Amino acid sequence: MTEHPPRLGLTMGDPAGIGPEIILKSLEALGQRIAAGELAPVVVGTTSCIAASARQLGLEIEITPAAAPWPQVGVIEAAAAQTPIEPGRLSAEGGRLAFAAIERAVQLAMAGEIDAIVTAPINKEALNAAGYAYAGHTEILAELTGSKGSCMLLAHDRLRVSHVTTHVALAEVPRRITPERLRRVFELTYQAMLDLGIERPRIGVCALNPHAGEGGLFGREDVDVILPVIEEFRARGMAFEGPVPGDTVFVKALGGQFDAVVAMYHDQGHVAVKTMGFVMDPASGRMSALSGVNVTLGLPIIRTSVDHGTAFDIAGRGIANTQSMLEAIEFALRLVAARRGRK
Numbered sequence: 001m002t003e004h005p006p007r008l009g010l011t012m013g014d015p016a017g018i019g020p021e022i023i024l025k026s027l028e029a030l031g032q033r034i035a036a037g038e039l040a041p042v043v044v045g046t047t048s049c050i051a052a053s054a055r056q057l058g059l060e061i062e063i064t065p066a067a068a069p070w071p072q073v074g075v076i077e078a079a080a081a082q083t084p085i086e087p088g089r090l091s092a093e094g095g096r097l098a099f100a101a102i103e104r105a106v107q108l109a110m111a112g113e114i115d116a117i118v119t120a121p122i123n124k125e126a127l128n129a130a131g132y133a134y135a136g137h138t139e140i141l142a143e144l145t146g147s148k149g150s151c152m153l154l155a156h157d158r159l160r161v162s163h164v165t166t167h168v169a170l171a172e173v174p175r176r177i178t179p180e181r182l183r184r185v186f187e188l189t190y191q192a193m194l195d196l197g198i199e200r201p202r203i204g205v206c207a208l209n210p211h212a213g214e215g216g217l218f219g220r221e222d223v224d225v226i227l228p229v230i231e232e233f234r235a236r237g238m239a240f241e242g243p244v245p246g247d248t249v250f251v252k253a254l255g256g257q258f259d260a261v262v263a264m265y266h267d268q269g270h271v272a273v274k275t276m277g278f279v280m281d282p283a284s285g286r287m288s289a290l291s292g293v294n295v296t297l298g299l300p301i302i303r304t305s306v307d308h309g310t311a312f313d314i315a316g317r318g319i320a321n322t323q324s325m326l327e328a329i330e331f332a333l334r335l336v337a338a339r340r341g342r343k
Contacts, residue, residue, distance in 0.1 A: 005040040006336040007067065008329065009076070009114040012045030015085045016094040018320035019120030020045070022052035024073065026325045028059065031070030036259025040067035040332060041118075042074035045109070046100040050075050051083055056087075057318050058244045064249075065327040078104035087316025095126030102137070106144040109301040116302035116332040120325070121310045135167035140294050141303055149184040150298035153192060153260075154269060155305060155331065156277035156291055159253055160196075160260040161269040162189040174221055177208060185262055187276040188297040190238060193259050195338035204229055204249045204258035205242030206268060222330045226264075277307065277324075286314075290321045293331045302335045303327040 002215030010026075028152045031041060043050055047063055050073065054061045060071060067074045079100035083093045091122055102122075110112045120185055127134060134140045142150045152161045164185050174235025186203070205226060209219035216223050222243040233240045244252065248261075250272040253261050263269030277292035292307030306324040314320060 001325070003340065005037045005280045006116065006333055007114045008041040008328075008332055009044045009105040009108055009117050010038060010041055011105045011117060011119045012043060012098070013101070013120030014090060014094045014098045014123045014126055014310045015046060015049035015081075016087055016089055016126075017121055017312055017315050019098075019310065020050050021057060021315070021318065021320045022306070022322045022325040023120055024050070024053055024057060024059060024061070024134075025320070025322045026329065027070055028072060029322065029326065030329070034211065035069040039146050039329070041329070042067045042076055042114070044076045044078055044105040044117075046081050046097050047077050048081050048296070052085075054158055056316055071186075071257060076104065082087070082286065088312045088314075089271070090123060090126050090129075090312065092126065092129035092131075093131030094121065095128070097134065098122045099127060099130060099132050099140070103144060106301065107140065109303075110145065110191040115336045116304065116327050118332050119303065119305040120305055123306060123310045123312070128226075137303075137305060139165060141296055141299055145299050145301060147299050149181075150296055151185045151188055153297050154190070154273040155271050155293045155295065156307075158256070159250065159273055159276055160193070161250075162260065162297065163266060164262065164263050164264050166266045168266075172263065172286060174208065174219075177221060177225055177264060179229050182226065182262075183232070186229065186233055186238075186240065187323045189260050189262055192295070192297055195335060197338075198259050200239060201259045202239040202257065202323060203241070204244050204253055204261045205240060206246050206249045206263045207243035207263055208219065208264045209248075209249075212245050229319055284343070286319075287321065291327060292324055293328045295331060295335075302332060304332040304335070304337065 062072045063075050105117045122337050207222045213219045215223040224245045230240045290308050294305040294307045296303045
């Protein structure tokens with residue numbers, strides 16, 4: 001029996017941002033592959049918002065209720081807009097529609113009707129204005145799927161970085177770095193590398209403190225909490241190294257010493273990946289490249305995402321970069337293939 005093409009649910013994100021635009025432009029770029037049966041994407045969101053984006057882009061598309069080859073676009077309606085959405089303008093309505101798209105996509109994935117979710121960016125302020133008090137996608141997906149202990153992985157080319165903590169105040173980070181949390185993130189990171197076809201992953205664990213604490217002079221977390229867990233995993237035959245100081249661990253990863261890095265907090269990992277993947281044009285002051293994928297590990301479903309925000313400042317102008325969205329789609333396809341290979 002021939003397996004169906006990977007079914008991807010692309011959530012539109014905040015409709016006032018660039019989400020609908022980068023989805024439509026990505027589907028156009030993938031049109032031949034979709035027609036060839038390599039993937040079967042559908043957009044999960046608000047039909048009127050997708051249609052408005054198509055008009056703004058000058059795309060002649062036909063919206064259908066199921067996956068279809070370009071220039072048809074399958075749209076699964078998550079919620080209808082109750083008030084007009086203006087590109088670039090933050091609103092509670094935009095947050096409501098963005099949440100509805102995520103919620104519907106999770107339902108579809110949990111029911112096995114789609115194989116993975118690829119999310120366009122949401123705006124946290126709009127989300128909270130709509131009454132959804134979440135720090136971001138990771139927290140929403142964890143609650144909707146009933147998952148405990150998920151973690152964020154950012155990927156750009158050879159640099160793959162998981163995070164022990166993410167959307168918390170820096171002052172809270174040391175308290176949240178516990179042996180239990182470290183073990184969970186180590187396991188998820190190791191398995192993710194196996195899923196990417198790396199037979200014996202080498203994982204670099206980033207230190208929390210400068211110079212890995214200098215033997216306790218600059219804090220004892222690296223010595224007392226992080227190192228013992230690393231030694232546990234090494235005793236199990238896994239290639240974990242660290243704690244490696246944060247000012248050298250990413251250079252070593254780019255040099256081929258590590259297949260992935262475990263960062264202790266949000267900016268520690270994000271700065272490294274975005275410095276590599278984001279390129280700004282000095283002449284225009286705009287981003288000329290947006291490369292990188294955000295993956296949520298530890299869910300019962302596959303979810304990848306772009307590694308950038310809603311870009312309200314350029315929404316509705318037709319100039320948004322699709323690179324990160326296309327990479328997120330490709331990463332989702334790799335994870336679907338890995339999951340199918342394990343069955």
